[in-house]
Amino acid sequence: xxxxxxxxxxxxxxxxxxxxxxxxxxxxxxxxxxxxxxxxxxxxxxxxxxxxxxxxxxxxxxxxxxxxxxxxxxxxxxxxxxxxxxxxxxxxxxxxxxxxxxxxxxxxxxxxxxxxxxxxxxxxxxxxxxxxxxxxxxxxxxxxxxxxxxxxxxxxxxxxxxxxxxxxxxxxxxxxxxxxxxxxxxxxxxxxxxxxxxxxxxxxxxxxxxxxxxxxxxxxxxxxxxxxxxxxxxxxxxxxxxxxxxxxxxxxxxxxxxxxxxxxxxxxxxxxxxxxxxxxxxxxxxxxxxxxxxxxxxxxx
Amino acid sequence: xxxxxxxxxxxxxxxxxxxxxxxxxxxxxxxxxxxxxxxxxxxxxxxxxxxxxxxxxxxxxxxxxxxxxxxxxxxxxxxxxxxxxxxxxxxxxxxxxxxxxxxxxxxxxxxxxxxxxxxxxxxxxxxxxxxxxxxxxxxxxxxxxxxxxxxxxxxxxxxxxxxxxxxxxxxxxxxxxxxxxxxxxxxxxxxxxxxxxxxxxxxxxxxxxxxxxxxxxxxxxxxxxxxxxxxxxxxxxxxxxxxxxxxxxxxxxxxxxxxxxxxxxxxxxxxxxxxxxxxxxxxxxxxxxxxxxx
Numbered sequence: 001x002x003x004x005x006x007x008x009x010x011x012x013x014x015x016x017x018x019x020x021x022x023x024x025x026x027x028x029x030x031x032x033x034x035x036x037x038x039x040x041x042x043x044x045x046x047x048x049x050x051x052x053x054x055x056x057x058x059x060x061x062x063x064x065x066x067x068x069x070x071x072x073x074x075x076x077x078x079x080x081x082x083x084x085x086x087x088x089x090x091x092x093x094x095x096x097x098x099x100x101x102x103x104x105x106x107x108x109x110x111x112x113x114x115x116x117x118x119x120x121x122x123x124x125x126x127x128x129x130x131x132x133x134x135x136x137x138x139x140x141x142x143x144x145x146x147x148x149x150x151x152x153x154x155x156x157x158x159x160x161x162x163x164x165x166x167x168x169x170x171x172x173x174x175x176x177x178x179x180x181x182x183x184x185x186x187x188x189x190x191x192x193x194x195x196x197x198x199x200x201x202x203x204x205x206x207x208x209x210x211x212x213x214x215x216x217x218x219x220x221x222x223x224x225x226x227x228x229x230x231x232x233x234x235x236x237x238x239x240x241x242x243x244x245x246x247x248x249x250x251x252x253x254x255x256x257x258x259x260x261x262x263x264x265x266x267x268x269x270x271x272x273x274x275x276x277x278x279x280x281x282x283x284x285x286x287x288x289x290x291x292x293x294x295x296x297x298x299x300x301x
Numbered sequence: 302x303x304x305x306x307x308x309x310x311x312x313x314x315x316x317x318x319x320x321x322x323x324x325x326x327x328x329x330x331x332x333x334x335x336x337x338x339x340x341x342x343x344x345x346x347x348x349x350x351x352x353x354x355x356x357x358x359x360x361x362x363x364x365x366x367x368x369x370x371x372x373x374x375x376x377x378x379x380x381x382x383x384x385x386x387x388x389x390x391x392x393x394x395x396x397x398x399x400x401x402x403x404x405x406x407x408x409x410x411x412x413x414x415x416x417x418x419x420x421x422x423x424x425x426x427x428x429x430x431x432x433x434x435x436x437x438x439x440x441x442x443x444x445x446x447x448x449x450x451x452x453x454x455x456x457x458x459x460x461x462x463x464x465x466x467x468x469x470x471x472x473x474x475x476x477x478x479x480x481x482x483x484x485x486x487x488x489x490x491x492x493x494x495x496x497x498x499x500x501x502x503x504x505x506x507x508x509x510x511x512x513x514x515x516x517x518x519x520x521x522x523x524x525x526x527x528x529x530x531x532x533x534x535x536x537x538x539x540x541x542x543x544x545x546x547x548x549x550x551x552x553x554x555x556x557x558x559x560x561x562x563x564x565x566x567x568x569x570x571x572x573x574x575x576x577x578x579x580x581x582x583x584x585x586x587x588x589x590x591x592x593x594x595x
Contacts, residue, residue, distance in 0.1 A: 008313040012305050091392055091453045093445030138394065146394035150457040154392045157456030158449040160580045167580070260456075263580060 014074030020089050020144075022073045027082040029097045029188065031065060034151040035088050035142060036111035037103035038170040040222075041204060041236070042184070043086050046099075048200035049185050049192055050084065056203055057212050058220035070221045084188075090146040091154035096164055099187065100155050103170035104266045105148045105253055106241035109135050111234055116140070118223075118230040132249040136256045149257045152264075169264070171238045177201050206236035315375035323369040325395040328383040330487065332366060333396070335450045336389050336442060337412035338404035339469040341521075342535070344387055345503035346480055347400075350489060351385065353498065358511045359519035371520035385487075391445040392453035397463055400483060401454050404469035405565045406447040407540035407552060410436045412533055417441065419529035433548040437555050448556045451563075468563065470537040476500045505535035541568075 010016040031046060033039040040061075047056040047064040056064060062071065066079055067086045076085070087095070113131050116122045121141050122131065134140050138147040145151055159165040166187040173180045181201055185192050192200070202208065210233045217223045223232045241250065251270040254261065258268050311317040332347060334340040344366040348357035352365050363371050367380060368387045377384070388396070414432050417423045423432065432441065439446030445453070458464040465486045472479040477496050484491045501507070509532045516522045522531050540549065546569075553560065554571040561567060 004313045008309040011312070012309040090394060090457075091445075091449070093391060093439060093449050143394065146392075146457070150392065150394050153456035154453045156580055157452035158391075158445070 011073075014077065015072050018068040018071055018073045018076045020068075020092065022068065022076050024094050025081055025083065026096065028095070029082065029084045029099070030087050030095045031084060031099050031101075032087045032089065032095070032155065033101035033103070034108060034145065034148050036108050036115055038101045038168075038173060039086060039088070040233075041173070041206075041209070042099065042101050042168070044204035044209060045181055045184060045200055046084055046188065048203045049181075049188065049190055049196070052192070052196045052199065058216040058223070062221060067222070088142075088145045088151075090151045091158045093158075098155070098159060098164065099166045099168065099184065100159075101168045101170055101173075102152050102264060104238060104241070105257060105261065106245055106250060106266075107170075107238055108148060109249070109253065110240055110244055112140075114230055114234060115232075118227045118232065120227065129246055129249050132245075132252055136252055149260055153260055174236070174238055206233060209233045312374075315378070316373050318370055318372060319374045319377065320370050321390055321393070322374075323386070324374060324378060325393075326382060326384065327397065329396070330383060330385045330398040330400070331388050331396045332385060332400050332402075333388045333390065333454065334402035334404070335409060335444060335447050337409050337416055339402050339472060340387060340389070341531075342472070342503060342505075342508070343400070343402050343467070343483075345508060346476075346499055347385060347483060347487075349499035349502045350480065350484060350495065351487070353495070357502070359515040359522070363520060368520065389442075389444045389450075391450040392457050394457075399454070399458060399463065400465045400467065400486060401458075402467045402469055402472075403451055403563060405537065405540070406556060406560065407544055407549060407565075408469075408537060409447060410548075410552070411539055411543055413441060415529055415533060416531075419525045419531065421526060430545055430548050433544070433551060437552060448559050452559060473535075473537050505532060508532045508535075 007016065031039060031042055033042070043061055043065040044056055047054075047061055051064060054060065054064070063079075065084045065086055066076060068076060069086075069088060076083070079085075089095070109132055110128075112135060113122075113128055116131070117124055117126075136147070138150070146154065155165075156167070160167060166183065168180055168184065178197065178201065181197060185197065210231065213220075213223065213231060213233050217228060217232070218225075226232075247270075254268045254270050262268060308317065332340065332343055334343070341362075344362060345357060348355070348362060348365040355361060355365060357365055364380070366385050366387050367377055369377060370389075377386075390396075410433055411429075413436065414423070414427075414429055417432070418425055418427075435441050437446065439449060444450055454464075455466075459466060465482060467479055467482065477493070477500055480496050480500060481491055484496065509530065512522065512530065512532050516527065516531075525531075550569040550571070553567045553569045557567055557571040
């Protein structure tokens, strides 16, 4: 009750974290992704493209491309328009203009594991394989963002093909940063010169971001007070899962989300015998649903 | 400021109607659809199936299959569990067990047009063509556009055992067979006389009769125009005669691939996929495991 009243008071004063629902303007642009999918890199690119004359760093990024998961409603209200807002939310119909970054979930899982240790959400001794189980089933502290499939699937199914939705693959951004940054700039309605583009890419490069993290890590809202022995800017590569993720964990992710992964061009390495979406019983249930009226869709209790 | 103060105190005491901010319990079951897609009919069917002794009608429907837009958070938390809740929400990761009812959007838009007239949100002479354009843009509902709502659920949950997809058109064509799926999904008795009785108690005629007697007792019809009914035609395919060709083309151009995927035959020949992207189509097709619904 006291807690409820506290929350209500915070809400009244606009001091609560903006999160999913806050006052949205028609000219807002959202930089959205599931966590650990290249969002901060993209934020740096966007900030550098928008403000070529400014220094973009962890000390300035919350002002230039604010994080709705870290800033209060009142703070977001004060950001000059048009706003460019970072988010990890699954599909929201009121977010009109959206850059969505997607990354191979096998790499996301590895990165998330380190991140959860950095945040002290899990112990170092917590087995990676158990974490993958949590990751696939949505049993994490960040469950409100949905699972990887739910987050990615909800956005793509609702918005892919719309003029105000730009889908970026993290792997494409790594392989051809110039090309993908040009796409990003075009989507934001910017026409940067070659020099501005190159500078934006350099100022957002993993090495530069690592340097900044080293000096500003305790200033930035997302890394302040977290473990310093695990970096926020990690490998910034793709395919780490091939050597670091246990075979069983790879199979677990692919059997849960294989079809969405294939649709996004992420090649599967296991050939799961179980159904690619929901587990062994689904396919037969579906057949029952599709063809034989009156048979059980799920097992009777 | 005063309004926010009132809203804030209501929230603190649980007196607000939570809508999307509902406190979700792990054993909740959700009856979800886009508005005007057969949700109330399904509520009647399910209420009659689960609580036959309560003689479900418009006066107690909100107690039996509660609506988080109509009851307070506190009231909702006091209901016996497991709760079966009504919802029009687009995807919410907290909802675990879901019955999702989908209806041909060409019929949905007509029904919503009349419902907006009933609620005095549009005038009688408001051009239907203009309404369809706003409907496609998602401007006529707080629950996203039809394709956003339907697509967000299908891409995230279709194929899982806790997700049952029903088509309104199949329910019209063979109500007992579809209700049997619901009974199995809810792990209830599939006794055919109980099914038949639920179907009878939820017929459009009976619902119309109840509506005329109880219009002021139900949150969704109270304070709306009496000359426009809530229970309307209760049939499929009305769009063929009532929706202008240009509007049909417009909608199929926007959502053709999703409609086809759901088994709704297109009347026009839209450019491949229309607005929908290639990826959207393949995400949906992969979710379906290569099997069509119809």
